[in-house]
Amino acid sequence: MLAQSWGIENPFFKIQESRSKRLVTIEGRQLVNFGWCDYLGLSNHPEVLSAARSAIDAFGSCISASRMISGSLDMHQQLEAELAEFFGFENSLMFVSGHAANVSTIATLVSKGDLVIHDEFVHNSAIVGARLSGAEIKTFKHNNLESLVRLLLRNRDSFRNVLIIIEGLYSTEGDCVDLSSLIEIKEKFGCWLMVDDAHGVGVLGESGRGVAEYTGVDARKIDVFMGTLSKSLASCGGFIAGNAELIEILKYSSPAFVYSVSLPPAMTAAALASLRILKSERERVQRLHDNCQLFFRDCRARGFDTGTSIGVGMVPIIVGSVKNTGKLLERMYEQGFNPSPIIYPGVRINAGRLRFFISSEHSVDELQSCAEALSR
Structure with missing residues (x-):
């Protein structure tokens, strides 16, 4: 209308x-x-299509079970290991939806008595996750680290944990934060940093490793790294990467992982093939x-x-x-x-x-x- x-x-x-x-x-x-985020043109790559078909032939169209109970495949673990290694983390965990990965991870890591501070332009999934968590929420001006520091000076001592959430490459603006300076801030104030790099995966940096590579920062200084499989990696779903302790917590506590079916075989195989092409080409x-x-x-x-x-x-x-x-x-x-x-x-x-x-x-x-x- x-x-x-x-x-x-x-x-x-x-x-x-x-x-x-x-x-x-x-x-x-x-x-x-120009309307699809097929940044590397891999959704039509013959190796990706062949991998998806082979996975369907081997396992059918879906795995009708959660990863925890009986839905884990070797290719799931292989993809998680290769994602972690490529982006510079100890381990990673796949979710059937990138939106759900953000929502469920945030709601698992923080709760009442904690504070979430996010850039005003972060994705809806980060906002929904923060709201569901029960944590206090505050917003800083887009890419304005002075605005972030002012919030931390006024609020940090009043909360048990503080999670700062940004995007690596902002999906509406097409810009990036000064990640090196942001990491100095989060370390000074004792905060966790979560980076949603859905649009940076395969795009930012000389080899497509995302915003950390683009800004010359050690990826391990990012506490929670989110990426998607549905853009450069020509599949569907999302993943969280970080240290081994973080991934272990999410494997047993994140509702969108524990209570969801596993990523379908074709999608897993397509993402794995795409990642390997990204590394080799x-x-x-x-x-x-x-x-x-x-x-x-x-x-x-x-x-x-x-x-x-x-x-x-x-x-x-x-x-x-x-x-x-x-x-x-x-x-x-x-x-x-x-x-x-x-x-x-x-x-x-x-x-x-x-x-x-x-x-x-x-x-x-x-x-x-x-x-x-x-x-x-």
Whole structure:
């Protein structure tokens, strides 16, 4: 109804009728796809598809049991071990949903008498987890460490434990925090740090190891590291990485792990194959970075507002009102491009934007043509 009142079509729940590499068909039209977070183009990689098919042949379509009781496979443990090793932690634990990984982990680690302080732009899953935990919640201004310090000076001594939550690469802004300075702060005040690096996995850093590699920080200084399997790793689900003690606690206490079925065989095998390709084909990450910078620089040169984005992975084009965002989206559809719209309450009321998720597999012509289409 709101879309009609603004004179635009409803931009949500559009059916993706088919997909062929970088193209997606919507309402019978083929569009260059900038709406999926397939950063490394692995969701169509023959090795990933073959691994998923082989896993179905071996174990069927699902494991109808929890990991704790009778649903653990060797490939689950292998993937967790390789994720931990790649990102620089002692161990990791997989969840069937990235959203649930955040919610359940936060609600397990803190409770009444504790404090959660999070960046104002963290993902909904972190906010929901903090609310369910029963802990006190406070918010600091986006990437503003002075705002965080002021909160800690006023509140740290009143709480047993304090958990600081940030994102590695912010999914609406496309920017990063000064992680090195943040770690100094958390160590000074005796806090835990949780980093949701869902969009940084496979994207940030020379080899795609995420925000720690990108900022030159020892990953082990992050107490709770969250990553997703559903973007660069071309699967579904999420994982938490950290020291062995953290993972042991979550294995026996986190409701979204204990009371959930295990990750399906095909999804596990696809993520494992994708991770191994990420490790062996580092040129994919460099190609992604090159494509991102080409598109980012072109958009900036044309005068578009990209906010505080660093131009890696996701590039936002900030439009303003919901109506204007919807109209620009329609123009992009008409010219053969499929970006991702985000409006209030996903962002502030007059900060609507189109997000362009760049892939290592986009061609130079597709990127340049898209930037040109924005100008029309």
